[in-house]
């Protein structure tokens with residue numbers, strides 16, 4: 078969950094028990110309401126290796142940077158966990174702002190690959206030793222690093238919301254008049270977008286040259302060339318605007334990397350301009366299939382900073398909504414995996430039929446089917462309307478179990494599905510952990526790690542459910558994990574609708590301007606797609622100083638290349654479908 | 666045996682196929698455009714085809730549904746109207762994409778602010794239908810509308826709604842959200858009663874002292 082205020086004593090001891098090497102070097106982060114350790118830059122790799130090997134913190138959940146502009150400092154924040162469960166080990170390095178350079182941890186935790194590239198792209202922190210430190214979300218012709226506090230867009234209104242000219246003077250204007258198409262961009266000096274041709278496949282270049290000599294690496298006597306194929310942007314099955322660049326030898330994938338950012342809107346910069354409550358509806362737009370659980374992650378982070386807890390009834394309603402969301406998301410994912418395999422839309426529509434009934438519940442309660450915006454700090458926006466609980470009961474106790482069984486009969490034993498999925502896109506247990514894979518992808522590879530169980534938040538420790546694990550790490554196992562997780566969610570829901578108490582729904586008064594004390598918090602939840610984390614830094618002002626999202630869809634893609642290597646090109650789409658990404662969250 | 670899984674799966678498809686006809690027979694041609702049938706086929710007991718014959722038939726919108734905001738005015742007995750909005754400035758401050766603009770009224774003589782808006786604009790291209798404005802308005806003066814069919818042929822001229830376009834009577838609100846309306850009225854009456862009681866108490870104290 079979130080940790081705040083006090084450093085757990087036990088954590089201290091683990092560091093103390095560590096190799097004497099770090100005794101005098103590593104210091105406690107003693108800023109008020111901050112946690113973790115400050116590590117000098119030169120010891121970072123040693124320290125990371127040591128906590129992984131000696132202390133068992135083998136899972137690097139999140140890497141991000143913070144621009145402490147007034148102090149002329151940049152900070153890189155790492156959250157590491159044990160896959161056996163428990164709280165975080167937070168460690169940070171501080172570097173001067175003019176020359177922010179940190180050694181890359183990619184050799185210790187390969188899962189930091191995309192996250193370091195993101196920090197470089199958005200904050201301009203250089204990770205020395207990173208094999209491919211290029212922009213990942215923004216495009217190459219972009220000027221500057223937008224998350225830096227002194228970066229401004231060409232049409233710049235004000236540093237912080239609320240903007241002053243909205244009230245009481247009005248002064249209405251149309252945004253389109255201020256930012257006509259194509260005018261709201263700034264190019265680096267000497268850059269001409271008309272003349273620019275993208276340097277494609279930069280990462281492939283070397284390999285291609287080195288292998289150019291022995292064309293025909295397929296082992297046969299036939300002379301073959303390798304070709305580079307772009308799948309996308311907007312390949313129909315890629316679930317959004319997304320591109321995969323694949324190097325093929327015949328039909329076999331030799332190498333593949335994902336290209337993203339087509340839907341990038343700098344959610345985090347928007348979030349830092351917003352006040353705390355304004356961010357709630359924006360979190361809906363991350364993984365727009367599961368807005369309720371996005372809300373929960375953000376609410377947990379801010380609540381931990383504010384030091385409040387929601388009332389009992391609200392906790393139950395939250396769990397109910399989040400578990401319904403999980404069912405929605407998994408149904409969607411299963412349906413569309415079948416689409417990706419070529420079973421066009423019949424299975425997807427059977428699955429989505431049930432999803433509709435759940436969305437009706439969201440609509441009646443929160444007011445919207447997908448953009449729920451339902452949670453508030455210390456509460457929810459409104460109580461359940463009359464009759465909704467009965468509908469949920471009927472769904473959970475009668476209809477959904479029956480329909481899930483039906484879907485199971487319909488798909489699981491299907492020979493075509495099995496032969497397309499079994500043994501395809503394998504990710505080993507070690508790789509899954511190393512690449513920071515999360516959610517069903519991690520659990521299908523034999524790692525029994527579910528944040529709800531490993532580091533319980535809200536009231537999950539009260540409910541009986543199993544963490545679903547499978548061991549082959551292929552597409553089929555990811556499908557099975559999702560299928561079984563729906564059943565486990567139903568099990569939780571069963572207990573929720575049985576035990577839900579009456580009572581208040583809001584702690585304190587619902588205020589439009591909440592006061593959030595200075596400090597940092599990391600709120601993480603087990604989203605349907607994997608671990609979703611919100612790293613929020615407050616400086617006591619109405620707007621968050623830093624607002625970062627550990628997006629599971631984004632980080633799970635780090636392992637995509639690995640999974641696809643050696644597979645047939647037709648299976649790549651199925652492998653991508655089995656990771657289950659949502660581009661709203663990947664690109665942010 | 667190879668193929669059993671496929672056959673079982675096709676069995677499920679067949680079941681769905683048959684169910685559509687069974688459900689048609691059950692309602693004997695009254696499956697559509699019929700409230701009773703609608704409640705069954707869109708609820709947790711639904712079988713058969715799940716679609717609605719839009720636009721002839723529309724989904725019933727729940728009370729809490731939110732689309733775009735509108736502002737409320739009271740119709741007085743003497744035929745005059747009065748805005749509920751006091752131009753307090755909370756909704757333009759909480760609106761996440763900042764799409765509400767309000768011009769507060771000023772007394773022409775003294776220049777002091779009057780609690781009423783002269784102008785009220787919402788750019789509905791930017792509104793993200795979050796409902797925060799309606800939720801935090803202390804005077805129940807802005808609410809979320811149910812009208813969602815707002816497509817138009819152009820996107821520049823008519824999408825900044827002004828006060829006239831936004832204003833709707835309280836009676837309209839009570840017709841689309843009757844339960845919410847009743848609850849809020851009760852709360853308001855209770856609040857006013859409490860206020861009056863307090864005032865009385867104070868006066869009584871004053872009189873006693």
Ligand code: SF4
Nearest residue numbers: 750751753754756802
């Ligand atoms: S919050 Fe309500 S009263 Fe205040 S300005 Fe907005 S609509 Fe008017």
Ligand code: SF4
Nearest residue numbers: 760792793795796798
């Ligand atoms: S619904 Fe949300 S976005 Fe729209 S006007 Fe109200 S506060 Fe602003």
